Amino acid sequence: MPEFDYDLFTIGGGSGGVRAARFAAQAGARVGLAESRDLGGTCVNVGCIPKKLMSYSAHFHEDFADAAGYGWTLPGAPTFAWSELIAHKDREIAHLNDIYKKLLDNAGVTTYHGYATIEDAHTVSVNGRRYTARHILVATGGHPVRPEVPGKELGIVSDDFFHLKGLPRRAVVLGGGYIAVELASILNGLGSEVTLVYRRDRLLRSMDADLGTFLVDEMAKKGIKVVFNATIESLAASGAGEETVKTVRLSNGDVLEAECVLFATGREAATAGLGLEKAGITPQNNGAVQVNENFETSVSSILAVGDVIDRVALTPVALAEAMAVVSRLFGKGERKMSYQNIPTAVFSHPNVGTVGLTEEEARQEVGELRIFKTSFKPLKNTLSRNTERTFMKLVVDAATDRVLGVHMVGAEAGEIIQGFAVALQCGATKAQFDLTIGIHPTSAEDFVTMRTPV
Numbered sequence: 001m002p003e004f005d006y007d008l009f010t011i012g013g014g015s016g017g018v019r020a021a022r023f024a025a026q027a028g029a030r031v032g033l034a035e036s037r038d039l040g041g042t043c044v045n046v047g048c049i050p051k052k053l054m055s056y057s058a059h060f061h062e063d064f065a066d067a068a069g070y071g072w073t074l075p076g077a078p079t080f081a082w083s084e085l086i087a088h089k090d091r092e093i094a095h096l097n098d099i100y101k102k103l104l105d106n107a108g109v110t111t112y113h114g115y116a117t118i119e120d121a122h123t124v125s126v127n128g129r130r131y132t133a134r135h136i137l138v139a140t141g142g143h144p145v146r147p148e149v150p151g152k153e154l155g156i157v158s159d160d161f162f163h164l165k166g167l168p169r170r171a172v173v174l175g176g177g178y179i180a181v182e183l184a185s186i187l188n189g190l191g192s193e194v195t196l197v198y199r200r201d202r203l204l205r206s207m208d209a210d211l212g213t214f215l216v217d218e219m220a221k222k223g224i225k226v227v228f229n230a231t232i233e234s235l236a237a238s239g240a241g242e243e244t245v246k247t248v249r250l251s252n253g254d255v256l257e258a259e260c261v262l263f264a265t266g267r268e269a270a271t272a273g274l275g276l277e278k279a280g281i282t283p284q285n286n287g288a289v290q291v292n293e294n295f296e297t298s299v300s301s302i303l304a305v306g307d308v309i310d311r312v313a314l315t316p317v318a319l320a321e322a323m324a325v326v327s328r329l330f331g332k333g334e335r336k337m338s339y340q341n342i343p344t345a346v347f348s349h350p351n352v353g354t355v356g357l358t359e360e361e362a363r364q365e366v367g368e369l370r371i372f373k374t375s376f377k378p379l380k381n382t383l384s385r386n387t388e389r390t391f392m393k394l395v396v397d398a399a400t401d402r403v404l405g406v407h408m409v410g411a412e413a414g415e416i417i418q419g420f421a422v423a424l425q426c427g428a429t430k431a432q433f434d435l436t437i438g439i440h441p442t443s444a445e446d447f448v449t450m451r452t453p454v
Contacts, residue, residue, distance in 0.1 A: 006032045008329070009124050009133035011116040011274070014041020016306035016318030017139030018100055020326055025107040027330040032133065033109050034116035034126045038093075039100035041141050042307070043315045045093060046159045051182055053089050054162075055347045058189025062349075062386060069384035080190060082167040089162070118275040121301045135301055135329055138289055139322070140274065142267040142307040147174070151235030154246050155261040158183065168192050168260035172248050174232050175264030176203045178346040181215065183262060184224055185349035194224045195256055199231040204346065208358040208407045210373070214391040215409050218350050221387055227254065235261060269308045276302075286310060293337075295325050314344060343421035345414025350388055353413030355421040356405035359395050368398040370430070372450040378411060378443050392446050394430070396453075401429040406447065416444045 006029075010021045013035030025031040038045050057080075064078050104111050114127040122132050144157035156164075158179050169192065173184040176198035188194045196219070203212035203226075216226050230252040237244050248256040269287035276283055281297050283289055288310035295303045303325055306318035320337055327335035343355035362369055372394040381388060390410030396403055406420040423433075438445025 002030070004122060004132040004134045006030045006110075006131060006133040008135045008137060009033070009116075009131060010137040010139055011118075011124065012041065012137075012139035012141060012306075012308075013037075013039040013100065013104075013111075014139060014141045014306065014318070015043050015315045016141075016322040017041070017137065018104060019319045020137055020139065020305065020322035021109045022103055022107045023323065023326045024330050025104075025109045027326065029330050031107075031109045032112065032131060033104060034112040034114055034124070036113070036115040038097045039104075039111075040093075040096055042143075044096050044100070046162050048315055049096065050089050050093060050162045051186070052347055053092065054085065054186050055182065055189075055349070057085050058186045059349065061189055061191070062388075066380070066384035066386050080167075082164075082190070085190075086163075115273075117273065118279050118302070121279050121299050135303060137325065138271075138274070138276075138297075138302065138304040138308055139306050139318070140270040140308050142287075142310075142313065143270050144179075144263070144267050145265065146263050147232065147265050149232055149234055151237070151246075152263075154235040154237050154244075155263045157263050161262060164260070168258065170258040171195070171260040171262060172197060172232075172246075172256055172258045173262045173264060174198075175266075176200055176205065176212075177264065177266075178204065178348075178352075180262075180264035181219070181348040182346060183264060185219065185222075185347075187260075188219075188222055188224050189349055192260075195227060195258070196224055197227045197230055197232060197250060199229065199251075201228045204352065207346075207352070207354050208393065208395075208405065209360065210391065210393055211352050211354065211407055211409055214375070215348060215350070215352060218388055218409065219348065222349060227252070230254070232261070267307070267313065269310055271308060284310070294328060295321060295337075312339060312342060314342065317342060341421060341424045343414075343417050345417065347414070350390070350410050351413035353408045353415075353417030354406070355417050356403070356424050357395055358405060358407075359393075362395045362397070362404045366397045366399065366404070369404075370396040370398050370453040372396065372430075372452070373454050374446050374450055376446070379441050380411070390443050390446075392443075392450070394433070394447065394450060396430045401431055403428050403430055403433060408447075410443055412443075416447075419444075420447060 008024045008031045010017045010033040021031045021033040112126045116124050116126045146152045171187045171192045173196045184196045230250045234249045236247045271283045271287045289304040305321035307313045324335045324337040346352035375391045393407040395405035436448040438448045
């Protein structure tokens with residue numbers, strides 16, 4: 001009789017949890033997985049996927065306007081129905097939930113719908129029943145947090161955004177990170193009057209400084225009002241229902257009114273009530289689980305991956321971490337996790353894409369640099385009245401000629417940066433960039449035609 005019910009029990013059915021469970025089962029392990037909500041986690045349900053779908057929708061108003069410059073005449077003014085967008089989005093998310101379930105079933109994973117808690121180093125409890133496992137994997141992800149201000153219950157967080165009953169006429173978004181600029185862009189593109197409030201003086205502070213500086217100018221062109229060096233001090237409400245008006249008092253003395261106030265001020269690990277302490281594991285102040293290079297906690301039979309370990313909160317990173325765990329536990333240990341040159345995109349309007357070191361990081365790491373920059377109006381915008389511009393930047397080690405960072409603000413930045421991420425992973429030099437033939441006419445070709453350092 002087996003010593004344990006399962007070889008691996010995964011708590012959390014998001015990207016990292018499903019990937020680990022599925023591939024461990026395919027490697028021959030007996031695997032159980034518990035998820036109390038819909039499969040797919042934040043990314044599928046209230047993150048990457050619905051956000052990108054809604055971003056596509058929000059771009060259409062510019063596409064309709066641009067079409068006139070190319071000879072198209074629309075028969076009437078385009079109209080937008082929020083309820084239709086949400087219904088279509090929900091249908092696609094439900095389809096993805098089903099796909100995740102089928103992937104687990106086909107791999108032989110036993111799935112439990114319920115909230116799992118840890119009882120000890122080898123035991124979990126789900127819906128009142130206990131299960132033992134040789135290894136327990138915590139992949140519970142994270143959740144958005146609300147700032148501690150009077151009236152905070154009148155605001156919403158990103159999870160709530162995807163289930164709003166209607167498009168607000170006016171919205172105040174608090175924050176300056178990727179969630180804030182993405183959701184502000186979506187609201188603006190769909191027709192809301194948007195004010196973005198941020199306590200610092202530059203957007204996207206974790207990225208290269210030029211990106212946030214360039215992005216704010218482009219967002220302002222589209223009608224988004226950005227208030228820097230301020231935060232929300234209090235919220236008050238008048239009226240009832242969806243049309244309730246919130247009075248927003250800012251720390252700089254401004255008073256705003258809006259139907260929607262969205263807090264995008266950070267996330268924390270979802271470990272409350274998980275029972276880690278029963279097994280002798282103490283979460284960090286933000287709830288995050290501390291792990292070593294093998295993703296083991298202080299109790300070696302309990303591991304963790306994804307947003308819950310608070311390293312790099314990106315879906316592809318969680319997938320890679322999960323594969324490293326499965327490789328070590330049930331394979332040959334050939335998969336290793338590297339956090340170098342992780343590409344990422346921000347689906348603001350315009351998009352932001354980045355891979356490698358920022359200029360600030362590179363100066364600290366290698367010292368002397370050569371910096372290449374360019375800014376231009378994309379060809380698509382020359383026949384329309386669209387004033388959106390594109391920005392590109394290369395950070396190069398002056399001593400070795402190696403390209404250390406590739407950064408962009410502009411249409412399809414994520415699609416373009418993905419290819420350059422491969423180049424950085426291979427250690428490409430600026431000379432090799434220069435020898436590469438560009439595809440003309442594209443925006444991407446400018447990354448291989450910049451010749452003069454700034």
